[in-house]
Amino acid sequence: MTERILMKGNEALAEGAVRAGCRFFAGYPITPQNEIPEYMSWRLPEVGGTFIQAESEVAAINMIFGASACGARVMTSSSGPGISLKQEGISYIAGAEIPIFYADIMRGGPGLGNIAPAQGDYFQATRGGGHGDYRVIVFAPNSVIEMGNFPRICYELADKYRMPSMILADGLLGQMMEPIVYDFEPIDPKDFPEKDYLLGCTEGRERRVVRSYDLRPGYLEKNTLKLEKKFKSIEENEVRYDDTNMEGADLVMVAFGTASRVCKSAIPLAKEAGMKVGLLRPITLWPFPMKVLRQIADEVEHILVVEMNIGQMVEDVKLAVEGKSQVHFYGRPSGSVPVTEEIFEQVKMILKK
Amino acid sequence: MYQGVIMSGFGGQGIVSAGILLANAGMIEDKYVTFFPAYGAEMRGGTANCSVVVSSEEVSSPVVARPDTVIVMNEPSLHRFESQLKPGGLMLINSSLVAAKPKREDIEIVFVDANTIAEKIGTLKVANMVMLGAYSKKTGAVNVDSLIKSLPKVYKKAKEDMLKKNQEALRKGMEEV
Amino acid sequence: MEKKVFKRTGGLTDIPMRYCPGCGHGIIHRLVAEVIEELGVQKRTIGIAPVGCSVFADEYFNCDMIQPPHGRGPAVATGMKRIRPDCVVFSYQGDGDLASIGMAETVHAAARAENITIIFVNNAIYGMTGGQMAPTTLIGMKSTTSPFGRDVKRAGYPIRMCEFLAALDAPGYLVRVSVHKPANVMKAKKAVKKAFQVQMEGLGFSMVEIISQCPTDWFLTPLQAVEYVEKQMIPYYPLGEYKTPFKKEEGKKEAKDKIEVEFRTDFN
The missing domain is CATH 3.40.50.970 (Thiamin diphosphate (ThDP)-binding fold, Pyr/PP domains)
Incomplete structure (x- = not known):
């Protein structure tokens, strides 16, 4: 096709x-x-x-x-x-x-x-x-x-x-x-x-058993x-992610799914206002892109996590950056989808512009 | 070029299929398109709306929060989306069903007597196409030929006669504006 | 010269069973295994072990086995049989597994006429967890969660699965048997064989409900348990065929009232 x-x-x-x-x-x-x-x-x-x-x-x-x-x-x-x-x-x-x-x-x-x-x-x-x-x-x-x-x-x-x-x-x-x-x-x-x-x-092989239990002491632990x-x-x-505009970014947004697209649409607005904003989009949520976030944390002061919930992936981001960057969060839970301007406002607030 | 449009009316007015037609037309013109329907719990008779983005560049956000154009097929839709329209944006109103007028003065307002025109073509069902024809002429987001080419792809089960009526409605809509 | 008149069925593995003395599971395992061997389908049979005492069925049956979540046997069997219609698929389940937590899966697999066989062991008690009340616990019967006897005001009535499923149009074969006496064991085996044959002939859902004894959790000796089956269980759970594809239309009532079963023998 x-x-x-x-x-x-x-x-x-x-x-x-x-x-x-x-x-x-x-x-x-x-x-x-x-x-x-x-x-x-x-x-x-x-x-x-x-x-x-x-x-x-x-x-x-x-x-x-x-x-x-x-x-x-x-x-x-x-x-x-x-x-x-x-x-x-x-x-x-x-x-x-x-x-x-x-x-x-x-x-x-x-x-x-x-x-x-x-x-x-x-x-x-x-x-x-x-x-x-x-x-x-x-x-x-x-x-x-x-x-x-x-x-x-x-x-x-x-x-x-x-x-x-x-x-x-x-x-x-x-x-x-x-x-x-x-x-x-x-x-x-x-x-x-x-x-x-x-x-x-x-035919021609041993019988097979598909099971998730093992009651013999110690065996389940081994498994x-x-x-x-x-x-x-x-x-x-197997970690997969996508990044945009990371070069010399002052702030990196982290978002997945629809939220990542809304974040991406805020990048040109930030650029126009003279702010360097990048976006990291985890494509695999597990395994989570821990290493790349750790690297980002070495160089970038602010990380803004945007999710359509009250803060879930943000916990993984915090685990990854280990306090090296300031992790901010913006969430719209339970059926609300953030819009470009909202994200841009958050970015401005964090970068105090 | 970027056109974010919201189409809104009653369920059954062909809002969703008009939106898909517009997206399909944009696609065959090699533009970037997204279509998103409001998928409410009501099956019939409720309000229906959808948003479409047609753009010459990749569409980041599929969410149309500040539409460039709103196509209003019934009165509740006028009240619902008037405030969201971008300043300088276009509001296309089906004047056959909408008596009220927008309060805003910073927008362009175009009335189209869509139901009357559709009835003359032979079926009320094509009122959505009249509006879409008017839209394509006013904004140039897509060419009317692309809309016509998309008709059999979107209305897969439609008979030849109905496709012709849709075509005619698209053209009549263009002539109205 | 000595003649071998009895041998262990190849349908079972060599692993010694760990069921309690007097328990019906060992007999029932053996019947199912013998039938599988006799029908010559051992190399293409997949068995499903339940959750409960007979969870270990996956060690005992000498064929491919799977052990799914509690009560979900008929759903797993559905997926297997649809992908491998050439295989014989049976789900071995207890009363908690089949008639309580897995009721929906049971009823719907039956209603879809899934071409699978269910071996339903009804001993009116949750054995493995320590003798709690089952959906089939008799009225007045004591269990660790109905210590004063099952009171219908608080715990409702026992469920008769054969009668229940017989209300559906789809099932091919529904039968209730017991294993408390040698004669009943023989009849039970015939029923199990018939159920497998129904599947092999593509006649739809088949279920053999086997009234079994649990001396340990009934707090009876094995002998007393056998008597309990005879005097208490069978009167509430009448033995017999409730649906069969081999006879002409049989009124539900007639089947229900019939205690002694006439088995078609032309398969044997």
């Missing part, structure tokens, strides 16, 4: 997953992600895949658990309230080291909240989300192009590390339309890497330490 087509973020994401080889989707309706299951309900049968509208998010995550353990590239999607319900399954899947991919198209919370764009699920996503010691690879797109193209990377990493990976996007990214071109050719499930842990036919090693390797090798 070289022709640019106008697509909704949610649909681009669904199509991107199918092109990346997704052949099994189970989900439950919730705004603002409904276009994903709707798209999958007709698109998957076209490629011989399976779509199931599950009875609940709890069932959906477990359906993809089973399907992935049998070798399919799988997906589920939801928004905050539903992602909360899926956490039980995600924890088991992480413990059993089965690859899955899912998307959280965030809305305002807590509770039922509202259906407007928000970024309040950062903690839930980057800390694992469910019970126990584990992590989930979290990608934060900020355009429809990335919504469509990130699923392939998410699948590859999920397979490589045998763990859940996810896209964390706010409702605006799910609902907005932009032109998109896919940067990869559709992947045939026949070309998936071989997996030696799948369940099915035991969790093995997971830790894996997580460390991911932190070392």
Whole structure:
């Protein structure tokens, strides 16, 4: 597909997953992600895949658990309230080291909240989300192009590390339309890497067990330490970020998703007013770009974190800079999207101009 | 060139599809575009609005907080978006349904009798296209030919006759301003 | 010359089971394993272990196994069977797993006519956690969370799963059996076999509810537990087929009232 087509973020994401080889989707309706299951309900049968509208998010995550353990590239999607319900399954899947991919198209919370764009699920996503010691690879797109193209990377990493990976996007990214071109050719499930842990036919091999428990004293610890090693390797090798205008910046903004685009739009305003302002956009929220932030902190006095919540990623930024820079925060929670002028005002206030 | 536009009216007036059409037209002109619908909980009869950005440069913020143009399809939309319009901005008003007049004097106001024109074409449904035609002529954000070319892509299920009526409405809208 | 008249089924691993004396799980495991072996599907069977006493089923069954969250067996089975329709998929579940926390997954897998088999072990108690009240605990029955006996005013009534699921159009095969006497064990095995055959023939959702005994948490001797099944459990949970694809339309009432089961034998 070289022709640019106008697509909704949610649909681009669904199509991107199918092109990346997704052949099994189970989900439950919730705004603002409904276009994903709707798209999958007709698109998957076209490629011989399976779509199931599950009875609940709890069932959906477990359906993809089973399907992935049998070798399919799988997906589920939801928004905050539903992602909360899926956490039980995600924890088991992480413990059993089965690859899955899912998307959280965030809305305002807590509770039922509202259906407007928000970024309040950062903690839930980057800390694992469910019970126990584990992590989930979290990608934060900020355009429809990335919504469509990130699923392939998410699948590859999920397979490589045998763990859940996810896209964390706010409702605006799910609902907005932009032109998109896919940067990869559709992947045939026949070309998936071989997996030696799948369940099915035991002809010519030992029986296999997929489980997340081990009641033998000391054994679970060993396994969790093995997971830790894996997580460390991911932190070392899979960090992705994007930066703009960093050269000689007096202030660096840090933002992801929609907030990062609003921040970017404030850069020209700052420039006009004679201020050097840069932007660091974490693309992976876990692993978080700790090292680059540490470097920035060596050179830049002010860091402004902008989020559509009351301050979640800002904690990671503070951990990274270890007090070397002043970390400021500006947040619009529960469904409000900041506008360019607001960000510019914050920048002016901090730089006292 | 940067045009941030908000279109607003009742649900069912084709606000969202007009917005998508505009974005599609901008895209085939190789411009940068974003389209964002207000996705309320109401399915029908509520207010509907969407924002579109058409720009010659990459669109950073998809949020249109201070629109360059507001297309007003009903009266509540006038009250809702009048204050947000940029100074010197353009307000296109469907005068068939909006009796009130904006209070602001620092904006350009253009009235289009969109429903009457649409009825003459044969269906009220194309009132949105009349407004969009007027918009493309007034702002030059996109060419009307690109809008016409986008019609079958946006209205995938529309019959030939309906596409023609949409086309006619776009042209009539242009002639109005 | 000696003739071998009994051997351990290859459907089970060599790992010694750790179930309590008198517990029904060991018998039921064996029945399921024998059926898998006899049907010749052991190399393409995937089993799902529950959360509860029989969580260790993933060690005992000699086939691929998965251990999902509590109650989610039917959802996991759904995902597996849709991806591997060539495999035989069964979910082994207790009463808390199936009829309490996993009720939604059970009902909806049945309603979607998922082509899977559920082995539902109903012993009216939460065994592993120490004898708490189950959704199937009988009225008046004592447990560690109904120490004065299950009081319907406070804890409601037990759930009859076969009757409940029989209200749906979709399920292919629903049957209730017990393993408290040798004759019942034989019947139970036939029911399990039939359930697997229903799946293998693509006839939809099949569930074998097996009334089992838990002497430890019932605070009875194994013998007393067997008697309890006979005198208390079975009267509340009548044995029999509640839905079968092999007979003509059978009124629900008729099935419900029937205690002795007639099994079709042309499969055996």
